[in-house]
Amino acid sequence: MDIxxxxxxxxxxxxxxTILHSAKTPTGRNEARDDILDRMVDLIDDCKVKSRTGIxxxxxxxxxxxxxxxxxxxxxxxxxxxxxxxxxxxxxxxxNLPVFVENDANAAAxxxxxxxxxxxxxxxxxxxxGTGVGGGLILDGKIWHGADDVAGEIGHMKIRRSxxxxxxxxxxxxxxYASATGVVLSAKxxxxxxxxxxxxxxxKGDIGKVTAKIVTxxxxxxxxxxxxxxxxxxxxLAFGVANILNVLNPRMVVICGGLARAxxxxxxxxxxxxxxxxxxxxxxxxRIVRGKLGDRAGLLGAAAVAFARxx
Amino acid sequence: MDIxxxxxxxxxxxxxxTILHSAKTPTGRNEARDDILDRMVDLIDDCKVKSRTGIxxxxxxxxxxxxxxxxxxxxxxxxxxxxxxxxxxxxxxxxNLPVFVENDANAAAxxxxxxxxxxxxxxxxxxxxGTGVGGGLILDGKIWHGADDVAGEIGHMKIRRSxxxxxxxxxxxxxxYASATGVVLSAKxxxxxxxxxxxxxxxKGDIGKVTAKIVTxxxxxxxxxxxxxxxxxxxxLAFGVANILNVLNPRMVVICGGLARAxxxxxxxxxxxxxxxxxxxxxxxxRIVRGKLGDRAGLLGAAAVAFARxx
Numbered sequence: 150m151d152i153x154x155x156x157x158x159x160x161x162x163x164x165x166x167t168i169l170h171s172a173k174t175p176t177g178r179n180e181a182r183d184d185i186l187d188r189m190v191d192l193i194d195d196c197k198v199k200s201r202t203g204i205x206x207x208x209x210x211x212x213x214x215x216x217x218x219x220x221x222x223x224x225x226x227x228x229x230x231x232x233x234x235x236x237x238x239x240x241x242x243x244x245n246l247p248v249f250v251e252n253d254a255n256a257a258a259x260x261x262x263x264x265x266x267x268x269x270x271x272x273x274x275x276x277x278x279g280t281g282v283g284g285g286l287i288l289d290g291k292i293w294h295g296a297d298d299v300a301g302e303i304g305h306m307k308i309r310r311s312x313x314x315x316x317x318x319x320x321x322x323x324x325x326y327a328s329a330t331g332v333v334l335s336a337k338x339x340x341x342x343x344x345x346x347x348x349x350x351x352x353k354g355d356i357g358k359v360t361a362k363i364v365t366x367x368x369x370x371x372x373x374x375x376x377x378x379x380x381x382x383x384x385x386l387a388f389g390v391a392n393i394l395n396v397l398n399p400r401m402v403v404i405c406g407g408l409a410r411a412x413x414x415x416x417x418x419x420x421x422x423x424x425x426x427x428x429x430x431x432x433x434x435x436r437i438v439r440g441k442l443g444d445r446a447g448l449l450g451a452a453a454v455a456f457a458r459x460x
Numbered sequence: 461m462d463i464x465x466x467x468x469x470x471x472x473x474x475x476x477x478t479i480l481h482s483a484k485t486p487t488g489r490n491e492a493r494d495d496i497l498d499r500m501v502d503l504i505d506d507c508k509v510k511s512r513t514g515i516x517x518x519x520x521x522x523x524x525x526x527x528x529x530x531x532x533x534x535x536x537x538x539x540x541x542x543x544x545x546x547x548x549x550x551x552x553x554x555x556n557l558p559v560f561v562e563n564d565a566n567a568a569a570x571x572x573x574x575x576x577x578x579x580x581x582x583x584x585x586x587x588x589x590g591t592g593v594g595g596g597l598i599l600d601g602k603i604w605h606g607a608d609d610v611a612g613e614i615g616h617m618k619i620r621r622s623x624x625x626x627x628x629x630x631x632x633x634x635x636x637y638a639s640a641t642g643v644v645l646s647a648k649x650x651x652x653x654x655x656x657x658x659x660x661x662x663x664k665g666d667i668g669k670v671t672a673k674i675v676t677x678x679x680x681x682x683x684x685x686x687x688x689x690x691x692x693x694x695x696x697l698a699f700g701v702a703n704i705l706n707v708l709n710p711r712m713v714v715i716c717g718g719l720a721r722a723x724x725x726x727x728x729x730x731x732x733x734x735x736x737x738x739x740x741x742x743x744x745x746x747r748i749v750r751g752k753l754g755d756r757a758g759l760l761g762a763a764a765v766a767f768a769r770x771x
Contacts, residue, residue, distance in 0.1 A: 214741055270607075271607070272606065272607050284707070286707075286708075288599065288604065293599065293708070294709070295583065295708055295709025295710065295742070296581075296582070296583050296709050296710060296711035296745065296746070297709055297741060297742070297744070297745055298709075299709045299739065299741045299742050300707065300708055300709035301707065301709075302706040302707065302709075302739055302742065303706070303707055305706045305739055306703045306706055306707060307699060307702060307703055307737060308621075309621070310619075310620070310699070317739055319736070319737055388618060388621070391618060392617045392618055392703065393707070395613040395614070395616045395617055396595070396597075396611065396612065396613065396614055396617060396704070396707065396708075397597075397604070397606055397611050397707075398605070398606025398607050398608055398609075398610045398611035398612075398613075399606065399607060400607035425630070426618060426630055428610065428613055428616055428628055430525055430608060430610045431606070431608070431610050431613065433608070434607065434608055435607070
């Protein structure tokens with residue numbers, strides 16, 4: 150299961166990462182806890198029915214802070230009704246199956262390691278560029294959780310001393326720059342000076358409607374302002390990636406999420422800047438690649454978590 | 461053995477981290493390779509003679525890039541004659557003992573984990589604040605080497621977008637700010653405006669003679685300028701430490717090296733700033749402490765490396 154603020158999705162996945170069946174339902178984030186849990190059980194039951202050989206275990210990718218071993222949810226910012234929920238315990242009792250809960254960004258990193266771009270890398274760092282920046286560390290083939298299950302918060306690495314204010318309360322966090330939100334913020338600044346940009350035509354002059362997707366479309370049409378916005382975003386991202394290389398020296402950096410669709414407009418300036426900023430010895434052998442799993446990373450990540458814990 | 465640019469030291473160490481005998485000799489960094497190797501062998505032979513039960517293995521802490529498994533030295537910036545030296549292979553043949561070579565900052569981290577401040581922390585990050593900033597990561601009780609044995613280069617984390625130029629070629633590296641060198645650079649700027657500082661009296665007006673040790677002495681005498689210089693240094697260090705907490709979520713951060721002697725003048729502003737910058741969940745349970753091993757970290761680290769590989 151992949152649980153998001155908007156939708157919950159469930160899939161029947163085999164050990165090679167093939168999705169045999171999938172279904173989704175709205176999360177109903179403000180509904181009562183029991184209603185949300187009932188819908189989770191229904192979704193899994195649906196997968197059970199579709200399975201010929203039966204289900205071995207349930208893996209869940211969850212957004213927000215949790216105790217991984219206990220499968221206990223603390224305070225999910227986007228699904229307030231699941232605050233302080235022993236999710237693993239409740240679902241194991243109701244489903245009579247082993248249930249494993251993991252942070253969704255960690256799950257996505259494990260999915261890319263097990264089924265995607267990182268199949269031959271024993272250590273990788275996965276960055277999911279969406280509304281925010283999610284991070285997951287795979288070290289020696291395993292998720293690195295840290296002492297309190299909060300490792301991998303690369304989105305909150307500070308890249309500016311006094312910069313854009315972040316939801317975490319600090320300033321200058323990577324995710325205020327190298328995310329879809331960051332692209333929109335940078336676009337707003339640049340569009341004030343570049344009234345001729347295709348971006349403005351695409352939103353019919355309404356700057357409030359600019360999205361990272363629109364900026365990417367404009368860049369692909371050759372719009373200079375859009376290309377500059379994405380290069381600026383890549384420059385910010387490079388600052389974070391270079392720090393990660395110098396500290397962790399991973400074999401691979403996998404960039405996922407909506408913004409990765411910007412392709413060469415993101416990756417070309419990213420690699421140039423990382424090369425300039427990182428130690429030569431840490432940059433020399435690293436591969437900086439786009440994730441291979443796209444929208445499936447969440448579900449395959451949840452499955453990968455279950456497989457890893459059953460191993 | 462702890463090999464530095466100036467001296468080589470060897471010690472006979474038991475498994476509890478007690479130094480039973482030690483000796484040192486100049487490295488002779490510009491001498492021929494064979495002469496340096498001969499002196500290494502002599503130092504170890506000296507320890508052999510002093511040992512009642514015999515030596516089990518030799519651990520070596522070495523400054524600079526190396527292949528850890530092979531014990532092969534690439535290009536040590538401070539000891540050019542040891543360039544491209546298969547140190548492990550050569551010494552094993554000459555000593556007829558197992559030899560293990562490790563980066564010295566990693567060895568210091570392992571020493572604090574095994575014998576010092578981090579005895580009960582399964583994950584810790586150790587920062588050695590000397591001329592530069594050395595870093596070592598202990599994850600799950602083991603040194604994290606990264607894919608190419610260059611992990612832990614926290615000194616080259618970028619904390620400023622365009623900042624002081626570093627020896628690595630980039631700008632804004634942590635070690636240009638949060639090291640003894642950084643203190644001297646900050647002091648030079650501040651002393652131009654604060655002619656009444658005790659620091660200037662201590663160097664008899666010669667700014668070129670300011671050292672981190674002198675700044676620390678002045679701070680301990682209550683000199684405001686010196687206290688501000690150390691607080692500024694702590695602020696820079698906090699930026700790096702907060703990023704480490706958000707990314708790795710270690711149980712402990714151990715600060716070693718000469719600059720750690722500044723005590724509360726460094727640690728009090730450091731903790732305040734880290735609290736402000738790091739995620740609350742990553743800061744809540746971390747301990748930020750001073751290393752316990754002082755000058756012995758190098759030798760005990762080398763010994764800890766040998767013990768860890770024999771285990």
